[in-house]
Amino acid sequence: MIKKLQALLALICLLASAFTATASTRDDIRVGIQLEPPALDPTVTAAAAAGEITYGNVFEGLTMIDGQGQLIPRLASAWSLSSDGLVYTFTLRRDVQFHDGSPFNADVAAYSLRRIIGEGSLNPQKKWFEKISSIETSDRTTLLIHLHQPDSLLPFALALPAAVIVHPDSAATNAAKPIGTGPFRFKSWQKGNRVNLVRNGDYWGKNAILKAASFVFMRSSIGTENMLSEGLIDGLVSVTRATAQFSQRPDYRVIPRRLENKLILAINNGRAPFDNLQVRRALSHAINRNGLLDIYGDDVKPELIGSHLVPSHPAYVDLTKRYAYDPQLAHQMLTDAGVADGRLIKLSLPPTDYGRYGGVRIASDLEAVGFRVELEQVDWKQWLKKVFTDKDYDLTLIMHVEPMDMNIYARDDYYFNYDNTEFKAIWKRVLATRTPHDLNLMLGEAQRKLADDAVNVFLFRRPEENLMHRSLSGFWENSPIPSFVLQDIHWTK
């Protein structure tokens, strides 16, 4: 009896000590993101920010590019390719359901993929799926994708943010209220301010460590600095002018990313005087690209590019010397092309640091060759509407973040208004190549064609990095997908 009492007493002491020792690490994160997407559904908007917020968090695809840059199964547990290379068979997970309780199965996956390639699809990456001829299901967990031609990159394409799986019941409302299968569910979107996500306790896989996450939109450079300096955000998902300054502070550190972003001065090829090749080439000579390299401060060193591909890509061709900086030559070429001095052009600038601080310098360069420039500072929604959709612009400074997205130049109605049959032919040959060597050769051809046509002024690749609180860990550093996957992120103290 006495022994039992002693045991009971020991138990009580143990309980008491357990109650006094409580953990105090945080379980939420607030990250700053520069651009507020017009919609949170990456399958319907070209704004990369939609994927940045939702990819791997709210939405998941059949496959995924993981933190090491490897292609891994996600909602599909396995896949195989038929011997003729024309049929992919995906085996899907059984235990998955959407945040609203709807089940995930082969029919849902088939619906989701048909929506990408169907008539009137708004999908920004539908080009990747052009080789698909039909999609069918053989049972609840088996999906068959039939191709016109072999496409070894399809599993990679299915890992893109634009290919995440959506449910027919929620597809129409995902833009404002995304419902996916991921480890986080959408909680609220305070327009102009932030998007809030919370952990999905019923997630089919390993539960996320964080309980809540907020993506806070940084609307101004000074605001970014203010919020970082006061600790109102725990980090930034892309490089800004604040990055270099704050990386000096003991509570922040810089985490490199493997993004293939390209800053370009995009030109409206369909609008006079830029429909004239000479004028576009004059622009390429007019811009002092070396003079732009310090817009993020001395510690962030961008790499010059001469076409729409980054230097780290195996198919990269160095075309940075194709148009030397020569204002006099540019002015001469403009005069020759009939562009009179003092011609007023508009430079549309998205609300980013490169827009604000790069835009001022580009304007000066353009004025140095005879243009009169008016800056048009727009918010991201306006930019997407006016420039990207309505193509109502002269010039715009913009960063493209998707990996290997040269196919945009082969699109019919893209906002560059390039619409070039020769390039389209080149791109067809790119897609038809069967070996990596051939592919790289053809991609070289494509790069040269874009540089020759001076479609845009290709400026630089920004070394991408996250500025994050030192105590945060678990980032997917080596993923080429523009995304901020929260799944493994946690506070170390």
Added chain:
Amino acid sequence: MTRPTDTNIAEVPRIKLVVNTNLMFNSWIGLKELWSLIKHTIIDPDGLPIALTSGVDKMFQRRIASGLTTKTVGITLLISLMVIAATLLTSKTLWRLQDTVGQMTNSEIPDLMTSVRMVQQVESLPRLTGLMIASTTQADRRTAMVELNDRMAWIAHMTDILPLPGNENLLLELRETQSVLLSNIERLNTLVRVRIDGDALDSDLEEIQMLSAANQALSGKLSVQTGYFAAEMREQMFSQSSQLQSEIDQHQRDLFLLTLFVLLSTLLFALYFEFKVVRRILRMQRVVSKVELTPDELNDHGRDEITQLAETVKSYVQRIQSQEARMKQVHDELAFLAEHDSLTGLANRRHLYVAARRLLEQSLQPICVAVLDIDYFKQVNDRYGHANGDRALIHISQLIRDSLRDNDILARFGGEEFAAVLPVRSLEDTLAIFDKLCRNVSHNPVNLDGREPIYLTLSIGLTLVEPGTALAEGDEGALDALNAALKEADDALYEAKGSGRNKICLSRTAQALEEALP
């Protein structure tokens, strides 16, 4: 009508007990039900230590009339409830504190910082506007304009996220001021661009001057307005913290009172325990330790375990006392047998010696020592048998006893011989006593069933011992004097027997006294 049976009668006391403890019984049943409810529904019985559940079960399996147990359970529950209440009260305060601190940390401090930041940003506007107006190149103008737009966007955003309930009008004014400022800046931008191009008219330059002054004023106004928000926020936080302070004070008072209450209850419980348990047990202990113990002193007027204990002790004491009485009786009987002759009930020689010695030592009167013998008793035995002889012996010894005073010592000396030791005033008296004795014997024959009466006589030899004789002869003086007196009396008896029986003979000492008589 049923007649009471044995069983009914046996049940009566038990029913009485239940009636007496009716109240207690009800509360006990309630507790028991509560425990069974707790055990089977609220908690998982397997989750509790077996020692605890079985302990409580045993407690409930005990007799229903467990007054102290009920009270102990009741008091324990009461104190537990008060401790729980105190804990809840503390927790509530802490939750409230946590809430308020959380609100301050998560919303009010950021809001205060936002409003302070806004003031700072607003104050930087005139400098930037001045920079733009002063710019001489388009590049400088654009740079200043980008900075201005950036700040205006940030100020607008902060205005949006500032929660200012009850200040809608001021908020509208704030937005209005910002919008006027922004359109002035736009206009200034255009005018400055024209001026740098060299196309400006005099009116344009005047407008620049005017707008510059107006912007200065607007920025000042904006600064005052945002400053008001900062002050408002600070005020709000201050009032919240003082409200929290007063709430904490209130809870502190409540907690103090509750603690006082718990302490008081504990004290009362201790007092109750002292008076209702300890003192009663001590009283019982005192009663039990007494030399002369009356069981009724153990009566305890209550109906709890201590009353039961007192009852048990009382019945134990009663049993012990009755046992003691029986043992004394047996002892007395044994002591009588040791000092008396079993046939006649008279004292035996041993007792005669003890009593006679005491008499010799203490008496202030002369002591008569006489030896008596029934004449021709052998013939009675021979003729009527020993049984009838014994009856005759009893008859005669009773007659002798009756003829003497109660305090006189009479013993059967053996066979049909008796000895008597008695204080006397004089020899005359002595002779009178014994003459009467002899007459009494000779006139009262022994009547045996169906036979003629047997007349018997006594021969007596007697002597006198003067007072103080025993003391004069030391420690064993009394014994010696007694032995001597008995010898003399025996000699006198022998003389009486020898001279015809049925007579009294005096010893030489007695004869000497007789002769000395006047």
